[in-house]
Amino acid sequence: MSQHRPTGASDSAGPVPALPDLPEATVARLPVYLRALHSLAEAGNDTISSEALSTAVRVNSAKLRKDLSHLGSYGTRGVGYDVVLLIEQIEYVLGLTQRRAVALVGVGNLGQALADYAGFANRGFRIAALFDADRRLVGREISGLLVRHIDDLPQTVAEESITIGVIATPAPAAQAVVDQLVSAGVTSILNFAPCVLSVPDNVDVRKVDLAIELQILSFHEHRKASAPAASGEELTTTPGGLAATTTPRLPTDRRRPTEPKAVGP
Amino acid sequence: MSQHRPTGASDSAGPVPALPDLPEATVARLPVYLRALHSLAEAGNDTISSEALSTAVRVNSAKLRKDLSHLGSYGTRGVGYDVVLLIEQIEYVLGLTQRRAVALVGVGNLGQALADYAGFANRGFRIAALFDADRRLVGREISGLLVRHIDDLPQTVAEESITIGVIATPAPAAQAVVDQLVSAGVTSILNFAPCVLSVPDNVDVRKVDLAIELQILSFHEHRKASAPAASGEELTTTPGGLAATTTPRLPTDRRRPTEPKAVGP
DNA sequence: CGCGATTTGTGCACGCCTTCACAAGCGCCT
């Protein structure tokens, strides 16, 4: 039941970071656990077993236990985990014990929807300011928040202790916006613009690209449409003859026959 | 080599039904490459080396080459990749040679923003129908699309050959909506509702949880705030009274409290 | 016509993540 200490380093010499060095995969799942735990707490559960929680969040129970074990040892064998305690622990590690201030840049359609999104406020965040480059939008009020001009970023970021920026601008504007955010002191960025961003090493960026998600689904659709087709005739399976925009040229694999080696499955 | 069909020699002009069995990690990156390649094509580039493309998309060039090699062999040594050919290949594997019809359920703030989002149309998708359970919204028109009642789902899905559903409803409604989508024949779902969904095995679900993204960023913020803070202050750092909702109990951590971290190795 | 510069495609090793399986710990019941 050793703690999160990565390797059994010597206590005397090893300066241990304040936070357990969680695997990224674990970090990404903790919020999911947290959500489920809040539900359980509201439903009046005092404790929960890893097995029960794992079915709720659709995660292998061993993986769940290992994830939680990274936080320390907060379960009771034979009983399970104390729901409230676990919530507190996860919120602590995720840094949610303080309500973090977020700046939202770009109040187009998506930006407005994000500004209104209740999920942020409900889960530890406060949208502290809205920005846009369009002077016509500046001064407008969106869900109780004044839209400021992007040039006011440095001042507002400082005043409101903003550490997280959300980019909901068109792609061409995104890089300039990040640069401004970064120089204003923001060190975490959530990017909705469909483009790659350049940031210094100390800045974290997460991207959400809506079209990419659909394209990934599209791949699986394509695959499903190919394989289980017992008829085994058509390739793209399109019922109607559409495909108007791009040239629907057929794939021509010009792989060289130099390797007759046909590795069978 | 020879991932999928060794079509090279025998030009039976036959279809290539068997798609290469791409690693999921590769599938997730292909859309990013595709985006960059479109830019390159517009900029007039005929060919691109893996090195150049890799810097554009911020991916290790070896990884990039390996990803592309899964598609077949479409590069020329000493030269690079043919941009147009590569675009066609990626669009083919992703199943983008046909424009896929998408149903969007839930036209609240987020749903409306998604309905307006140009990125979908620009990248191979067509929002074919909008649905909502609220009769007051049914009949309204949003960005040129009629909002239908969710009970019309089966009919519309069939008529429009919809295979992908997007859920932008509140969490409590999401599971019921998926069930309806699935029974209507939809086999891929993009879920924006903050909850876990149950679906049959043959249905793919991808989730986008905006608050989770912020929480992951929050974790890294927390970590950054702990480690490099040379001063004694560490844990929750921010001023201002907060944490009104939940008990701001400090971590009853058995792990050692914040030790000033010395520099790494 | 051959040589050097360039770039692809990939074998290999390493590290992270997942999963199984099980000993250790805890509470309850008899």
Place this chain on the structure above:
DNA sequence: AGGCGCTTGTGAAGGCGTGCACAAATCGCG
């Protein structure tokens, strides 16, 4: 008090993904 069933925490194994480093392949030039 002792045993029994339940659950946690984790060692070990296997799989997947990443990145290095290099042979093979191609082009351009002398």
